Amino acid sequence: MMLRAVIRRAASKGSSPSLFGKSLQSSRVAASSPSLLTGSETVAFLHCGNHARSFHNLALPGNSGISRSASLVSSTLQRWVRPFSSESGDTVEAVVPHMGESITDGTLATFLKKPGERVQADEAIAQIETDKVTIDIASPASGVIQEFLVKEGDTVEPGTKVAIISKSEDAASQATPSQKIPETTDSKPSPPAEDKQKPKVESTPVAQKPKAPSSPPPPKQSAKEPQLPPKERERRVPMTRLRKRVATRLKDSQNTFALLTTFNEVDMTNLMKLRSQYKDAFYEKHGVKLGLMSGFIKAAVSALQHQPVVNAVIDGDDIIYRDYVDISIAVGTSKGLVVPVIRGADKMNFAEIEKTINTLAKKANEGTISIDEMAGGSFTVSNGGVYGSLISTPIINPPQSAILGMHSIVSRPMVVGGSVVPRPMMYVALTYDHRLIDGREAVYFLRRVKDVVEDPQRLLLDI
Secondary structure (H helix, E strand, O other): HHHHHHHHHHOOOOOOOHHHHHHHHHHHOOOOOOOOOOOOHHHHHHHHHHHHHHHHHHHHHHHHHHHHHHHHHHHHHHHHHHOOOHHHHHEEEEEOOOOOOOOOOOOEEEEEEOOOOOOOOOOOOEEEEOOOOOEEEEEEOOEEEEEEEOOOOEEEEEOOOOEEEEEEHHHHHHHHHHHHHOOOOOOOOOOOOHHHHOOOOOOOOOOOOOOOOOOOOOOOOOOOOOOOOOHHOOOOOOOOOOHHHHHHHHHHHHHHHOOOEEEEEOHHHHHHHHHHHHHHHHHHHOOOOOHHHHHHHHHHHHHHHHHHHHOOOOOEEEEEEOOOOOOEEOEOOOEEEEEEEOOOOOOOOOHHHHHHHHHHHHHHHHHHOEEEOOOOOOOEEEEHHHHHOOOOOOEEEEEEEEEEOOOOOEEEEEEEEOOOEEEEEEEEEEEEEEEOOOOOHHHHHHHHHHHHHHOOHHHHOOO
């Protein structure tokens, strides 16, 4: 009722429509001052209609009643306009974080929350599986999950939007009535409308002075041309087709595979003792000498059966596991390296392996080996020890996934039973495709080769 009386007094003073127009414009600016109306004052403001907006500009010196009314109208106008303001700041989006230098995407494995559940800031809401690690997607703010924008099993990249989180309920719960401070009746009168309509003067940044052009770097001194030997002392010979093929395949292996090599050492005492004890009887019965190569091939077959992933190969996005063992053997010839294949090595005994090796090596040295005898193969054994190699890192023979390297036998002091004794030792190396084979499988493979070679009786007992 008090507010209605103020309206009548203001109207009786003959306020013109132009004054009300100016007051309406200024009241929108003044609506930014925080205040709070009681229930009866709010009803009075809504009842008086549009003319009540002009009271903010009717504040005159000495007229405290109108000043207080203008302040109340200003605060009520703020409460009346707020529900129609932009709600764009009430939601946030959870996105896929950066997953590492070498990881470009991942698979969304599972959601840890459901739509409608409340989450806290930095709380995990989903998990992404990559080739190496599992990464959590954290909520950027506290709120309630509105919806998920992707599904489980989808491939996502860094920056992909995963969920929409609403902060409105969280913000509303924090704003309690005890935190609202009502404005007192001794509020200062608002400045006149003319002062508020003055345009704001924004300060312009001072233009930076252009930097003086830096002096060009001094020219590099040209190096002196090296003194090369005369051309008459050089010979140019075209590459053979075999050498071109070997060069291409070896370079393709380096460009395609993630090459990694692991090493171990083998005590050759028992295998050499077995060979020395039965070499004469073996030759009389089978007509072929008993060598060390057959022992390593049997050890490799046993290791491949224990670690079948070493015998597998990557084909596009699939892994092909081979249920057979065809072992390639590297043979060095005068024309280049050839790799004939011992097919079905897992079904051969020592004598059959030795006969096949002798036949293929003879054909390779004579140049009569066929393409079919070198095609395929699931694993390669290379014996660089026949040339005196102590240790090396062999290169995978595509499209295989691993290669075993043998080296020369050297007598070295070893600790056996608490005593230092000389032992014939050989370094063995396994180079493998780390995209498919992990270090654990590679080490287990090489340990199996070591155990079988150091104790050949394991093959008889299958242990």
